[in-house]
Amino acid sequence: MTDVKVCGIITVEALAAAVNGGATHVGFVFFAPSPRNLSFDGAAALAAAAPDHVRRVGVFVDPDEELLERAIQAGRLHAVQLHRTAPQRTGHLRQRTGLETWTAVAVKGRADLTGARDYIGAADRILFDAKTPASAALPGGMGVRFDWSLLDGFQHLLPWALSGGLDPANVKEAIRRTGAPLVDASSGLENAPGVKSVDKITAFLQAVAAS
Numbered sequence: 059m060t061d062v063k064v065c066g067i068i069t070v071e072a073l074a075a076a077v078n079g080g081a082t083h084v085g086f087v088f089f090a091p092s093p094r095n096l097s098f099d100g101a102a103a104l105a106a107a108a109p110d111h112v113r114r115v116g117v118f119v120d121p122d123e124e125l126l127e128r129a130i131q132a133g134r135l136h137a138v139q140l141h142r143t144a145p146q147r148t149g150h151l152r153q154r155t156g157l158e159t160w161t162a163v164a165v166k167g168r169a170d171l172t173g174a175r176d177y178i179g180a181a182d183r184i185l186f187d188a189k190t191p192a193s194a195a196l197p198g199g200m201g202v203r204f205d206w207s208l209l210d211g212f213q214h215l216l217p218w219a220l221s222g223g224l225d226p227a228n229v230k231e232a233i234r235r236t237g238a239p240l241v242d243a244s245s246g247l248e249n250a251p252g253v254k255s256v257d258k259i260t261a262f263l264q265a266v267a268a269s
């Protein structure tokens with residue numbers, strides 16, 4: 059069975075759809091420019107509504123330690139996911155927080171994959187996500203997909219996840235093609251940026267369960 063992270067949840071309705079549909083992880087974004095950005099109060103409210111068996115992952119872009127600490131407490135986070143980071147910084151934050159730590163590796167070409175090896179000993183999981191354009195405001199959550207064939211024959215030395223442009227229509231093929239142990243989606247489960255669709259979340263989780 060493939061694990062699923064529904065990322066960018068900001069309402070209890072979306073949270074309930076993810077939990078009831080069998081998501082193993084939910085993602086709370088703490089990045090002000092994102093349409094999915096959560097306040098600390100918002101994160102606390104969602105955490106109070108979430109059963110503990112569904113892992114709460116905080117999503118951060120090169121965060122300072124105060125933001126990280128406050129978000130971890132508010133969202134009672136089980137894990138942190140770091141974008142635009144580096145191995146040493148990741149290892150430092152992992153040690154400081156004591157939490158499971160994911161790092162996003164932005165992929166456009168095969169050379170991008172090799173950077174994942176630098177996180178051995180620093181991160182607990184690699185999230186292979188599509189590289190968003192340099193001009194984009196966000197490093198994730200943009201519905202950009204990378205060429206899954208780049209993962210062909212890649213030797214994964216850490217637990218990993220597949221992300222970037224996944225939606226209810228393509229996730230089965232993504233799992234078949236890559237063998238991903240965990241899939242992560244955000245904008246493909248929305249009707250507009252930041253507006254999650256209960257129907258799309260449900261359909262996504264059903265498609266994963268059927269794969």
Ligand SMILES: O=C(O)c1ccccc1NCC(=O)[C@H](O)[C@H](O)COP(=O)(O)O
Pocket residue numbers: 065066085087089092093094117118119141187196197198199200201202221222223224242243244245246
């Ligand atoms: O989702 C955001 O707004 C976001 C903002 C800043 C950094 C990361 C962000 N999302 C990270 C995720 O884990 C997304 O689920 C992942 O990038 C895939 O997004 P999508 O292509 O929209 O499914």
